[in-house]
Amino acid sequence: MAIQKIGIIGLGLMGGSLSIELQRTLNDVYIIGLDHNKKHCSQALGLGLVDEIVQTLNEISKCDIIFLTIPVDGIITIANEIKISNDKFTIIDFGSTKEKISESIPKDIRANFVTAHPMTGTEKFGPTAAIDNLYTDKVVVLCDIEKSGVHQQEVAKKLFFGIGMKIVFMSAKEHDKHAAFISHMPHALSFSLANAVMKQEASASIIALAGGGFKDMSRIAKSSPNMWEDVFRQNRTNLLEAINAFQSELTKCQKMIENEEWDTLSSWMMEANTLHNILD
Amino acid sequence: MAIQKIGIIGLGLMGGSLSIELQRTLNDVYIIGLDHNKKHCSQALGLGLVDEIVQTLNEISKCDIIFLTIPVDGIITIANEIKISNDKFTIIDFGSTKEKISESIPKDIRANFVTAHPMTGTEKFGPTAAIDNLYTDKVVVLCDIEKSGVHQQEVAKKLFFGIGMKIVFMSAKEHDKHAAFISHMPHALSFSLANAVMKQEASASIIALAGGGFKDMSRIAKSSPNMWEDVFRQNRTNLLEAINAFQSELTKCQKMIENEEWDTLSSWMMEANTLHNILD
Numbered sequence: 001m002a003i004q005k006i007g008i009i010g011l012g013l014m015g016g017s018l019s020i021e022l023q024r025t026l027n028d029v030y031i032i033g034l035d036h037n038k039k040h041c042s043q044a045l046g047l048g049l050v051d052e053i054v055q056t057l058n059e060i061s062k063c064d065i066i067f068l069t070i071p072v073d074g075i076i077t078i079a080n081e082i083k084i085s086n087d088k089f090t091i092i093d094f095g096s097t098k099e100k101i102s103e104s105i106p107k108d109i110r111a112n113f114v115t116a117h118p119m120t121g122t123e124k125f126g127p128t129a130a131i132d133n134l135y136t137d138k139v140v141v142l143c144d145i146e147k148s149g150v151h152q153q154e155v156a157k158k159l160f161f162g163i164g165m166k167i168v169f170m171s172a173k174e175h176d177k178h179a180a181f182i183s184h185m186p187h188a189l190s191f192s193l194a195n196a197v198m199k200q201e202a203s204a205s206i207i208a209l210a211g212g213g214f215k216d217m218s219r220i221a222k223s224s225p226n227m228w229e230d231v232f233r234q235n236r237t238n239l240l241e242a243i244n245a246f247q248s249e250l251t252k253c254q255k256m257i258e259n260e261e262w263d264t265l266s267s268w269m270m271e272a273n274t275l276h277n278i279l280d
Numbered sequence: 281m282a283i284q285k286i287g288i289i290g291l292g293l294m295g296g297s298l299s300i301e302l303q304r305t306l307n308d309v310y311i312i313g314l315d316h317n318k319k320h321c322s323q324a325l326g327l328g329l330v331d332e333i334v335q336t337l338n339e340i341s342k343c344d345i346i347f348l349t350i351p352v353d354g355i356i357t358i359a360n361e362i363k364i365s366n367d368k369f370t371i372i373d374f375g376s377t378k379e380k381i382s383e384s385i386p387k388d389i390r391a392n393f394v395t396a397h398p399m400t401g402t403e404k405f406g407p408t409a410a411i412d413n414l415y416t417d418k419v420v421v422l423c424d425i426e427k428s429g430v431h432q433q434e435v436a437k438k439l440f441f442g443i444g445m446k447i448v449f450m451s452a453k454e455h456d457k458h459a460a461f462i463s464h465m466p467h468a469l470s471f472s473l474a475n476a477v478m479k480q481e482a483s484a485s486i487i488a489l490a491g492g493g494f495k496d497m498s499r500i501a502k503s504s505p506n507m508w509e510d511v512f513r514q515n516r517t518n519l520l521e522a523i524n525a526f527q528s529e530l531t532k533c534q535k536m537i538e539n540e541e542w543d544t545l546s547s548w549m550m551e552a553n554t555l556h557n558i559l560d
Contacts, residue, residue, distance in 0.1 A: 262509050
């Protein structure tokens with residue numbers, strides 16, 4: 001079997017960790033990387049995350065498969081710049097929002113695209129953040145899959161199963177509503193929590209007392225503003241709806257405390273407990 | 281050296297994990313347990329968390345040292361019921377709020393008490409939740425320490441250093457303000473987040489997409505309503521202040537998204553990032 005050439009555009013946490021998985025699970029794979037950040041390129045080469053670095057979209061388009069592991073606005077730009085001359089060419093994007101991406105891909109190359117969202121990550125970024133098993137046993141959502149070509153659907157499914165992911169199918173519209181609640185709004189909360197504590201006069205003494213609860217709640221406040229600005233912009237309406245839903249619960253909690261309605265508060269906390277009957 | 285008798289009232293996560301540490305770090309220690317939950321008593325015996333179970337405060341008061349690892353309201357009740365006949369008798373409570381406890385202890389036995397708050401825990405509860413190293417390298421806050429007897433101060437410091445904790449001193453008033461920000465308010469957020477998602481019509485499909493961020497943010501929504509009702513009641517004013525500070529940041533975030541002020545939003549996220557310059 002010939003060597004399979006796979007391109008990865010964006011050599012950060014997601015792209016770098018993907019490369020580790022692909023190299024482990026595929027025989028004879030050759031990874032070509034592209035990233036506008038020169039330091040990230042040399043780090044990725046040094047860490048063995050890529051076999052070769054190229055400078056242009058034209059060069060990387062010689063691969064059979066390309067992954068786009070960059071912020072969502074960059075994905076839309078590339079979808080509109082890339083030249084495709086081969087029916088079997090497969091582009092898989094990992095954007096955290098999907099509706100605008102799905103709609104922005106030019107119609108004549110829409111079948112070449114598979115729009116995917118792996119529900120995994122860490123708060124770290126850059127090639128040095130790449131880790132083993134970031135994708136193992138995690139969910140990947142494939143959106144508007146009927147718009148992808150039959151070949152491209154098969155390629156994507158085989159690759160995602162190969163690295164141990166669980167595939168869920170969903171429309172891009174539905175995905176964006178759900179992702180607002182399960183990922184984007186929680187990021188807004190974590191950023192808000194970090195800033196609320198940092199702005200206290202005694203912030204250093206407060207933070208010195210941080211235990212596991214606060215560390216977990218504030219972990220994703222370390223995430224890349226560059227990436228999250230894009231996500232918040234692209235999923236603005238759904239995100240605002242999710243923030244409103246959260247605020248209405250927090251306001252309920254606040255009123256129960258103000259009015260000293262302790263029994264009602266306790267029942268409300270018991271309802272929250274039941275989340276963990278359905279979540280690992 | 282004679283065997284040291286240590287009593288633990290409350291055989292849950294905190295009391296059980298403490299027993300594991302004490303047994304590991306002290307020679308010749310004999311642990312006596314008391315808990316109103318009969319099932320917890322037999323579990324604690326079965327797990328080797330206690331050497332003996334007793335039924336009354338009088339019996340456990342024969343120990344040299346007693347830890348109170350129960351919800352805060354229970355601590356206040358016991359402080360007012362316990363009979364102390366020995367100047368060296370030491371009671372160390374682990375309540376999550378400290379001002380009302382510190383004030384509620386009868387004056388004639390105030391010196392026997394050390395009011396402590398170990399900044400550690402998990403979302404699990406009961407003796408089966410007890411784990412190794414829950415306290416290792418964690419901070420314990422000793423509050424209003426000047427109100428404890430010299431002997432009691434020495435006993436507490438020796439025990440906490442012995443199990444590998446870092447000791448911080450603070451007034452109970454200051455502790456409660458800080459704990460509201462670093463622990464109590466984040467719990468209110470986590471309960472609110474869990475309920476906001478659970479109340480969505482598509483909650484099951486949303487939760488199926490949960491990644492590490494959501495899991496971390498919602499973990500402490502699994503915490504005991506029984507314990508947290510007490511904490512929220514006892515630290516009501518500080519907690520409401522901390523919730524307000526959080527809400528003002530979240531509202532700021534919401535307005536920037538509504539008004540599409542992306543540069544300002546990005547700077548605000550960068551500020552949140554800096555938390556991690558001072559937090560591990």
